Amino acid sequence: MGKYREMMEPVAVTPEMRERVLENVAQEVAGSPDDMSRGRGQSGRIVRMTRIAVAAAAALLVLGVGLRIWRGVQPQVGIHGQEANGTSGAMDGAILEGAESTVAGTSGGAADSESAVVVNPFTSCSGAEELASQSGVPIVDLRNLPFTAANTEYSLIDGSLAQIVYSSGDGGQIVYRGQAGEEDPSGDYEDYKMQQTVSVAGRSVTIKGNGQLIYLAVWTDGGYTYSISSSEGVTKEAMTGMVEGTMD
Amino acid sequence: MIKVGCRFLYGRTGVISEAGLFALFAAHRREVDRLWTVSADKEKANAAFSRAKAERAGEVFDAYGNSILRLAYAYLHSMDDAEDILQDTLIRYMQKAPEFEDANHEKAWLLHVAANLAKNRLDYNKVRQADDMDELAETLAEEKKEDLSFLWEAVKALPVKQREVIHLFYEEGYQTAEIAQILGERESTVRSHLRRGRIRLKEILKDEYDYV
Numbered sequence: 158m159g160k161y162r163e164m165m166e167p168v169a170v171t172p173e174m175r176e177r178v179l180e181n182v183a184q185e186v187a188g189s190p191d192d193m194s195r196g197r198g199q200s201g202r203i204v205r206m207t208r209i210a211v212a213a214a215a216a217l218l219v220l221g222v223g224l225r226i227w228r229g230v231q232p233q234v235g236i237h238g239q240e241a242n243g244t245s246g247a248m249d250g251a252i253l254e255g256a257e258s259t260v261a262g263t264s265g266g267a268a269d270s271e272s273a274v275v276v277n278p279f280t281s282c283s284g285a286e287e288l289a290s291q292s293g294v295p296i297v298d299l300r301n302l303p304f305t306a307a308n309t310e311y312s313l314i315d316g317s318l319a320q321i322v323y324s325s326g327d328g329g330q331i332v333y334r335g336q337a338g339e340e341d342p343s344g345d346y347e348d349y350k351m352q353q354t355v356s357v358a359g360r361s362v363t364i365k366g367n368g369q370l371i372y373l374a375v376w377t378d379g380g381y382t383y384s385i386s387s388s389e390g391v392t393k394e395a396m397t398g399m400v401e402g403t404m405d
Numbered sequence: 406m407i408k409v410g411c412r413f414l415y416g417r418t419g420v421i422s423e424a425g426l427f428a429l430f431a432a433h434r435r436e437v438d439r440l441w442t443v444s445a446d447k448e449k450a451n452a453a454f455s456r457a458k459a460e461r462a463g464e465v466f467d468a469y470g471n472s473i474l475r476l477a478y479a480y481l482h483s484m485d486d487a488e489d490i491l492q493d494t495l496i497r498y499m500q501k502a503p504e505f506e507d508a509n510h511e512k513a514w515l516l517h518v519a520a521n522l523a524k525n526r527l528d529y530n531k532v533r534q535a536d537d538m539d540e541l542a543e544t545l546a547e548e549k550k551e552d553l554s555f556l557w558e559a560v561k562a563l564p565v566k567q568r569e570v571i572h573l574f575y576e577e578g579y580q581t582a583e584i585a586q587i588l589g590e591r592e593s594t595v596r597s598h599l600r601r602g603r604i605r606l607k608e609i610l611k612d613e614y615d616y617v
Contacts, residue, residue, distance in 0.1 A: 160552070160553065160556060161556070161560075161571075161572075161575035161576055162575070162576055163553060164541075164545070164553040164556050164557055164560075165475050165478075165479075165541075165576055167540075167541055167544040167545070168471075168474055168475045168478045168484070168487070168540075168541055169471050169474070169475075170466070170470040170471055170474055170491070174488055174491075175463075175466055175467075175470070177488075178466065178470075178488065178491060178492045178495065179459065179462055179463055179466060179495075181492055181496075182462045182492060182495045182496050182499060183455070183458070183459050183462065185496045185499075185500075186458060186462075186496060186499040186500055279509070279510075314582050315582065315592075318582065332580075344580040344581035344582055344592070344596070345580075348603060348607075
């Protein structure tokens with residue numbers, strides 16, 4: 158991770174770039190007199206476009222009513238035909254919804270950026286009790302942390318993944334996650350050199366690390382899978398001690 | 406009222422009276438003064454609003470400029486293009502003035518917009534067959550940082566889907582759930598791209614893999 162960041166270091170903003178970019182941004186968005194006049198122009202365009210849209214909608218309405226009347230007088234169209242039309246309408250709706258989903262996603266279309274909405278997946282909770290209640294995952298605060306936590310955050314991710322992050326204050330973090338099922342909730346896919354399965358309080362726990370440092374522990378308990386990951390790495394004893402603390 | 410007004414202005418003779426003319430000028434003057442005042446107030450308000458916007462743009466630039474620039478560069482390999490993306494991202498931010506729950510949410514939004522803009526530019530660059538300047542490769546070569554040059558060439562060789570995940574994971578330190586939100590992908594897809602990207606890097610870098 159360190160080398161990647163070191164590699165990207167030369168790509169950095171400069172004071173000249175700052176000046177250039179902010180000047181252009183200001184010109185684009187500031188409410189200068191030109192912008193005011195442009196604003197009026199836009200209002201005019203909006204009014205014109207609204208009129209056109211209203212006229213188009215009225216024309217479509219007339220066309221739709223006409224079509225319905227015309228179909229109504231066709232002897233071949235029966236109940237099944239009407240049902241088919243209804244299905245078609247529903248499908249159109251579904252296709253439109255699908256299109257909207259595509260726009261909201263990141264398929265790379267120009268509209269993506271215009272309508273970019275990032276839903277915050279994290280819902281903050283006041284403590285472990287609330288987190289357990291909201292997520293449905295039995296989870297309590299970790300004991301035996303390798304440092305005194307300067308900050309603790311309780312979050313529900315995507316409505317089902319419970320997460321507690323303990324920060325040491327100098328960059329170190331312990332992330333404790335739990336979710337229903339057997340999937341590893343850690344999100345840590347580092348290729349660690351060492352992987353072992355150890356028994357902690359009668360349960361099978363997979364620990365991963367490099368050398369003497371353990372970065373990740375994953376285990377399943379009662380239909381839920383938990384993980385503890387350490388940003389700086391801890392000793393095997395420290396990691397199994399934290400895991401054991403959750404099983405009391 | 407109209408009749409009274411007309412009589413006041415024009416008098417019984419039908420010719421405009423001196424008093425009427427004076428009143429007309431006075432009313433006109435009052436209206437002009439009022440419009441000037443309104444206009445001056447509006448200009449002051451607009452100027453204050455513009456200043457506040459400029460200050461906000463500066464704050465966002467200072468807080469997230471490098472992150473946006475580097476993400477854009479990871480896609481486009483050109484400082485000019487990356488700067489354009491940074492600028493356009495800030496413009497989107499200022500125009501939409503979205504509300505955020507916290508700084509993390511704000512940064513994720515900015516990176517999401519920047520990623521989409523960069524991907525659009527990537528398509529455009531493919532069409533115009535842009536000459537890739539790649540200032541980062543030049544800088545690393547000039548500084549004789551062979552290991553980092555090797556790493557950058559390996560990262561550049563990755564497919565875009567793997568490269569963006571690798572960048573957000575290693576440069577920004579995001580976890581896969583967060584990357585999934587920023588890129589609008591499922592977490593399992595992100596994990597898959599990350600895993601494949603790492604395997605591909607391992608193949609390219611061979612013994613140098615630990616550099617990542």
